[in-house]
Amino acid sequence: MIKQHSLLSPQLTKIALISSLFIAQGVMAHGYVSSPESRSYKCKLGHNTNCGPVQWEPQSVEGLDRYSESGPADGKIASAGLSQFSQLDEQTATRWHKSSIKPGPNKFSWHFTANHTTRDWRYFITKSDWNPNQALTRSSFEAIPFCAIDGNQSRPPVDVTHDCNVPERSGYHVILAVWDVGDTVNSFYQAIDVNISGKGNPDPDIPDAQWQDIGDLNPTMNLQSGDMVKARFFNKDGEQANLTTSITINSPQEGQKNNWPHLLATEINNQHKSLAAGQLGKDGKVVPAMGQNNIYALKTSDIRRAEVQIVKDQKPDPQVNVGGLKDSYVxxxxxxxxxxxxxxxxxxxVDYIVFDKNNAQVAFGSTAVNNSTESVIINIKNAKPGNYTLVLKTKAFSLVQQTYEFKLVNDSTDPGDDGKDGQYDYSFPEGVSNYKAGTKVIQPKNGKIYQCKPFPYSGYCxxxxxxxxxxxxGVGSHWKMAWDEK
Structure with a gap:
C-alpha cells in the first residue's frame, strides 16, 4: 500500500492555519475615531457628503498594517487602499468638513464596533508646508507620529480616549490616526480633518478675533430657479431673525449644488461682521468656497448655532388624468x-405598481407621457380572482401619488370554468361577518364559487x-356543512 502524504510541509501547513486565523479574526475587528470626528465618521453623520458606501460603515477602513513602512499606497492612504472607499482619497482645501481644535493637549476618542487585541495607536499630522490640494502621501505627513499609545496586546474597551499633544500648527491640517491590530496583518486608518486655531487676526476692526464653527453649508442637492436658501442663526434664547441671510436662485447654473453654497457664503460675509461662512485659512480669514462651507461666529458673539433651510419654489403639482380604468378585468x-x-x-x-389583496407586488413598470394621451396595458401573470390595487406615482416638482382599486374575475366562457357564471358577492374572506344564507363567495385559492347553505347551517359560514x-x-375540514359548490 502506498502511503499518501500531505502536499504541504508541516511548516507551510502551520503558516496556512495561522493565516486563516488572522483572516477570520480580522473580519471581526472594526473601529473609527469618534472625536474629533474622522472623515469617514463625518460621512456617516452627514457633515461630509457624496462619500459613497463608507457612510454606512466608517468602521471598516482597513488596510495593511505598519504605516509608514508599509500600509496603503500613496494617494490611497485615507481609504486604506480599499477601492469601495476611494471617495475618501479626494483631497482639496474645501472638500471635507473640519473640526476646530487647538495646538497642545487634545483628546482623541475611538469607538470600536468590534474591539480587538491591539498593538498600538499612532497619530501623524501633516507638515506645516503641506499642500491641501494634493492627494495624501507619506511626504504630506511628518514621518514620526506626534502621539503613540501602547496597546499592550490587550483588548480595549468599546470606547477609548487618548490624551495627545498636537504640535503647533495653524489652519487646515489632516491628522492620520492608525489603529494597529495586534493579532492580524491589518490596521485601521482614520483621516481627521481639523482647523487648528492660530494667532491670526481675521478682522482688523476686531482685535484678536477668533472664530468658532457653528454650522455647515453642505452641497446637498441641485436647486431650481425660484428656490430660496436661508442661513438662520440662534443663541441660547432662540432664533435671531434679524440675522437671517438668504439668496434666491436665478438660474440653473446658480442652482448647481457646488455653486449656491458659495453664493450664500458670500452673502453672509457681505452682510455680517461677527458671522462668516467659507473655509478658515491659516491667516484667520474665512473665504467662501465652491461646495462645502463651514459657518462661523466670533467667540465674542452670543450666536452658537446656524441652520440652513432650503425653501423650494412652490410650483403646481403635475397633473395626470387616468381614463378608461374598469372596475373589473377578466x-x-x-x-x-x-x-x-x-x-x-x-x-x-409615470411609474405604476399593482398589488394583490395580500399587498404582494404582482406587476410594475413605467410610461412616458409628453403632453399627450398614452395607452397603458399592464399584464398580470398567474392572475387570481380578487381585489387589486393600482398605485401611480409621478415626480416633477413634487411627488404625486394616485391609488385605484379594481377586481380580477374568472372568464365565464372559459371551458375550464365548468360553466360557472363568475358572479359572486365577496372574494373570501372579505366581508365574512356579513355572510348569510345564499351569500356567494369566490375562493381565491381555487377560483371556485360557493354559496352559503340555508338556516340552520348558514351560521357556520x-x-x-x-x-x-x-x-x-372548499378548503376547511368541515366546509361542506356550511357551503354548496356552485
Missing amino acids: IQSNEANVDFTLTSTEKLT KQWTSTSNNFEP
Missing part, C-alpha cells in the same frame, strides 16, 4: 390585461379566522 388563460389611458399636458414619467378555518369554503 382572467383568461391565467393572465389578465389591465388597460387604461394616461393624459398630461407636461412631460412626465361566518365562523372563520386565520387560525381557525374549519368551515372555509
